[in-house]
Amino acid sequence: MKITFLVTRLDKPSTRFRVLQFIPFLEKSGFQTEVLIIPDSFIDRVRLFSSLRSSDIVFLQRKLFGPLDFYILRKYSKKLVYDFDDAMMFRDSKRKHYSSIKRSRGFARAARNSDIIIAGNDYLREFALKENHRSYTIPTSVDMERYTEKPLHKKTNTIILGWIGSSSTLYYLDNIKNIFDLIYDRFPGVKLKIICDSFFDCDRMPVIKSRWNKDTETDELRSFDIGLMPLTDDPWTRGKCGFKLLQYMAMGISSVCSPVGVNKDILTDGIEGFWADTEEDWIEKISILIKDHELRHQMGKK
Numbered sequence: 001m002k003i004t005f006l007v008t009r010l011d012k013p014s015t016r017f018r019v020l021q022f023i024p025f026l027e028k029s030g031f032q033t034e035v036l037i038i039p040d041s042f043i044d045r046v047r048l049f050s051s052l053r054s055s056d057i058v059f060l061q062r063k064l065f066g067p068l069d070f071y072i073l074r075k076y077s078k079k080l081v082y083d084f085d086d087a088m089m090f091r092d093s094k095r096k097h098y099s100s101i102k103r104s105r106g107f108a109r110a111a112r113n114s115d116i117i118i119a120g121n122d123y124l125r126e127f128a129l130k131e132n133h134r135s136y137t138i139p140t141s142v143d144m145e146r147y148t149e150k151p152l153h154k155k156t157n158t159i160i161l162g163w164i165g166s167s168s169t170l171y172y173l174d175n176i177k178n179i180f181d182l183i184y185d186r187f188p189g190v191k192l193k194i195i196c197d198s199f200f201d202c203d204r205m206p207v208i209k210s211r212w213n214k215d216t217e218t219d220e221l222r223s224f225d226i227g228l229m230p231l232t233d234d235p236w237t238r239g240k241c242g243f244k245l246l247q248y249m250a251m252g253i254s255s256v257c258s259p260v261g262v263n264k265d266i267l268t269d270g271i272e273g274f275w276a277d278t279e280e281d282w283i284e285k286i287s288i289l290i291k292d293h294e295l296r297h298q299m300g301k302k
Contacts, residue, residue, distance in 0.1 A: 002032040004055040006048075008063055010037065013166065013243060014085050016214070017140050018120075019061055038063055045069060052076045060114070064088055064106035074113055082110045085120030085140055087239030089127055094171055098235045111135070120241040121262045139262075140241045147250035150222040150300075155293045157189035161286065162224030162253070164212070164244060167198035172230045172237075172258075179282050180205040187290050195220050221247060225296060226289050227255035227273075229263065230282070242266045249273075254299035256285045272302045 003026065007015045015035075023033050034055075039045050049072045052058050058077040062084050065073060074080060089107040090098045111117050111131035118138050119125035128135035161180070163173050177200065180192050184205035193208040194200075195217070201207055210220050227248030231237040238261040245266045248255045255273035257263045269275040274285035289296050 001030075001056045002034070002054065003057045003059055004052055005033065005035045005059045005061060006038050006063065007035060007061045008038055010035070011214075014062055014140075017142065017243065018083060018085060019059070021143055042069070046072055049073045049076050053078075057081060059083060060110070062086065062088065064103060064110060066106070067109065070106075070109050070113070079116075080114045081116045081118060082114040083118040084124060084128075085239075085241050087124065087127075087236050090235045090239075092168070092236045093232050093234050107131075121239070123261060124239050140243050140246065142243075142246050142250045144250060146218055147221075147247060148218075149252035150224075152297055159187065159190045159225045159290050160193050160208070160223055161190060161226050161228055162193045162195070162221070162248075163228045164195040164217075164221060164247060167196060170194070170196055170198055170200070172232065173228065174200055175232065176230045176279065176282055177202060179279055179286075182283055183286055183290070186287065190290060193220075193223060218251070221251055221253070224248065224251075224253050226286060227253045228286075229255065229257035230276075231258040231260045231263070233258070233260045237261060249300075252300035254289055254296045256282065256289070272299050 005019050007019060009015060019035060026033050036048060039048060053076050055078065057079045059081045089104045091100050091103065108131050111128045114132065115134065117128040117132050117135035119128050119135060120140055122137050125135050125137045180202045181204040184190055191206045191208055192202065193210060195210045195212050197212055199207065199209040227244065229244045231240060240261050242262045245255055245257055245263060249272060255267060256276050257267055257273065259275040259277060267273050276282040276285045
């Protein structure tokens, strides 16, 4: 059986962790696979879609197409699976208005006309179920052979607050940027580390800027003492799948996150880390973990 995966980019986290990491397991089980990047040109897309006749299953990852593109894709796909791990029916948090007729129609079209829908969490699945009863939740996962627990370090005054993500999600960390200087005033040994392809500076807290690289990603994560996952609370972020938290927690790093969407399911407040809603919460919870080396370790272990 041949499965063709259609993706927008090979370096996107959704592609890496919802497609590429499963290819070796599929091939070991006897499936023939190919991963193709969706072209920008309409003519090139038509050529690509027409070539899908040789595939038994077409797996479309995230992309929403207009009516004509989708019609041609569906025509040449024997079986079509649509996979998504973001609230594709909405605009993102940086937009003034979340609702989008174009996006909602594009999502409904994909969901209604696919054979199977795979959603990254139950919030997303509820939207898919409105269009297609063959909708299932498969959370994004991490490979525990790669994301091994960080070794316990001796107590030190140098504490690394860490965040990993794409430039599109750096917005959420930048939203709480003012708290880092206030924390630094209390704890001058603390630094902020950002693993991304874009960065910002704080007025006083030192910022370690590490350009993301798949070969060094896990080593960079092991340098974190406290993982951060701030979010706004809106229709877009409620569809987030908490992947940063999964990365931190897989490596035994205590974390502080916004209690939005599946974050509340992944991390229990006061057990593996803390929830933080307000600016005061963020300062208080991070300060607790900075001061208590043993608590950081125990929460990370849990």
